Amino acid sequence: MKTDVLIAGCGCAGLYCALQLPEETQILILAKGDVTQSDSFLAQGGICMLRDESDYAGYYEDTMRAGHYENNPASVEVMIRSSQDTIQDLMQYGVSFHREADGSLSFTREGGHSAKRILFHEDMTGKEITEKLLSAARGRKNITIREHCAMTDIICDGNLCCGAVVRDGSGALSVIYAKDTVFACGGIGGLYRHSTNYRQLTGDGVAIALAHGIAVEHINYVQIHPTTLYSEQADERSFLISESVRGEGAVLYNAKKERFVDELLPRDVLTEKIHEQMEKDHMPYVWLSMEHIPREEIKGHFPNIVEHCRKKGYDVFCECIPVVPAQHYFMGGIQVDLSGRTSMKRLYAVGETACNGVHGKNRLASNSLLESLVFAKRAAKAIAKSPAGRLKEDIKPDLEPYRNEAALAERYKNNILKEIARFNS
Numbered sequence: 001m002k003t004d005v006l007i008a009g010c011g012c013a014g015l016y017c018a019l020q021l022p023e024e025t026q027i028l029i030l031a032k033g034d035v036t037q038s039d040s041f042l043a044q045g046g047i048c049m050l051r052d053e054s055d056y057a058g059y060y061e062d063t064m065r066a067g068h069y070e071n072n073p074a075s076v077e078v079m080i081r082s083s084q085d086t087i088q089d090l091m092q093y094g095v096s097f098h099r100e101a102d103g104s105l106s107f108t109r110e111g112g113h114s115a116k117r118i119l120f121h122e123d124m125t126g127k128e129i130t131e132k133l134l135s136a137a138r139g140r141k142n143i144t145i146r147e148h149c150a151m152t153d154i155i156c157d158g159n160l161c162c163g164a165v166v167r168d169g170s171g172a173l174s175v176i177y178a179k180d181t182v183f184a185c186g187g188i189g190g191l192y193r194h195s196t197n198y199r200q201l202t203g204d205g206v207a208i209a210l211a212h213g214i215a216v217e218h219i220n221y222v223q224i225h226p227t228t229l230y231s232e233q234a235d236e237r238s239f240l241i242s243e244s245v246r247g248e249g250a251v252l253y254n255a256k257k258e259r260f261v262d263e264l265l266p267r268d269v270l271t272e273k274i275h276e277q278m279e280k281d282h283m284p285y286v287w288l289s290m291e292h293i294p295r296e297e298i299k300g301h302f303p304n305i306v307e308h309c310r311k312k313g314y315d316v317f318c319e320c321i322p323v324v325p326a327q328h329y330f331m332g333g334i335q336v337d338l339s340g341r342t343s344m345k346r347l348y349a350v351g352e353t354a355c356n357g358v359h360g361k362n363r364l365a366s367n368s369l370l371e372s373l374v375f376a377k378r379a380a381k382a383i384a385k386s387p388a389g390r391l392k393e394d395i396k397p398d399l400e401p402y403r404n405e406a407a408l409a410e411r412y413k414n415n416i417l418k419e420i421a422r423f424n425s
């Protein structure tokens, strides 16, 4: 197969990148599972937007403080300054955000934010955004989406990326030649026993980058979310109890049902406090109570959380729920510039797979959908502007090393975890 642009990943970053490319460009998007199995569908809390100039300094400072000032200031500035245009784009694709009675946009707040600047759609903001992007992509003649088709490696000519080796749902391997390739493969949660991510998100783009000596950055910066619903089943994807629940007034209790912490501390600090409390209490969780949030607010803003907890046997309206920290987000990734360019020619990376330094050491809540979209659009513009590439169909890789899927997955996993451990030590 051949295409102009190959995009490995069908979450919000991959889809938005495809939609921002010219309509005469042939684009092939791959999804490892089905198209709804991306973390973009899971985003509950919302997406940040700069409300007006008076909030610029506060938003910038909150992002930098959460990131321990290790953020790339230029990336932070680009993200914040592009937020209003990005939200306008989304609304043009039909995305709807919660509004006040007078029709103006509603804003909520999460941990680490000094002001309300997060737009939301119930507690399913990511689903609302990604479904609308997916439907727009499906309406475009130049975009093809292949589900259950995973990139297993790239093909290169020296430091030039020329496409990828892929495995389809039947296990068959093939080569896709592309003038430009974009990694939009999401995070690495699938490598961890407890994670809020889809299990198939195993950092494949990062593993392939490591194998080819493509630069990576902050690879050991892995975010743990402080509040996921505690479950005794170890292999289950951890269900997130969004930070905006705490933003709206939910409180954390120790085993004696006493408050022990400021619930709106940045994620990494709150996670540490919860772990300390669990140790003191000799418990595998702490309690979260929504008793201070009006019933109508809980029903209207968090219907998905209410329903999930109900299925697990908890009535959030009249009892506490057990919560525990779990792996949630990858701040590090493949090193990219402000237009998603990696250290390999004609290879781009966008979304959670990429690291442009915007989050520093720790991501501020609700900055990742925005970051994924802002920089996916910039990558699309860079691809469109670059001189036309050439297909290199004479490269014929040996497919034998990819036949044993389990062994390859194990090797990729070990390489990432080894690299994370190396940076941590």
Ligand SMILES: Cc1cc2nc3c(=O)[nH]c(=O)nc-3n(C[C@H](O)[C@H](O)[C@H](O)COP(=O)(O)OP(=O)(O)OC[C@H]3O[C@@H](n4cnc5c(N)ncnc54)[C@H](O)[C@@H]3O)c2cc1C
Pocket: 008, 009, 010, 011, 012, 013, 014, 030, 031, 032, 033, 035, 037, 038, 039, 040, 041, 042, 043, 044, 045, 046, 047, 048, 125, 126, 149, 150, 151, 152, 184, 185, 186, 187, 196, 197, 198, 200, 201, 202, 204, 205, 240, 328, 329, 350, 351, 352, 353, 365, 366, 367, 368, 369, 370, 372
């Ligand atoms: C439970 C949860 C709640 C969240 N809440 C928020 C929130 O409220 N606000 C916010 O800003 N962020 C939130 N996030 C983070 C945010 O959802 C993600 O960072 C963002 O959606 C990442 O988008 P993406 O397109 O980079 O990756 P994803 O949406 O994860 O998409 C990755 C895609 O890559 C594909 N893929 C993976 N490997 C391969 C491969 N080898 N070959 C081909 N395709 C591959 C997958 O199939 C998938 O289609 C949340 C995350 C989770 C897990």
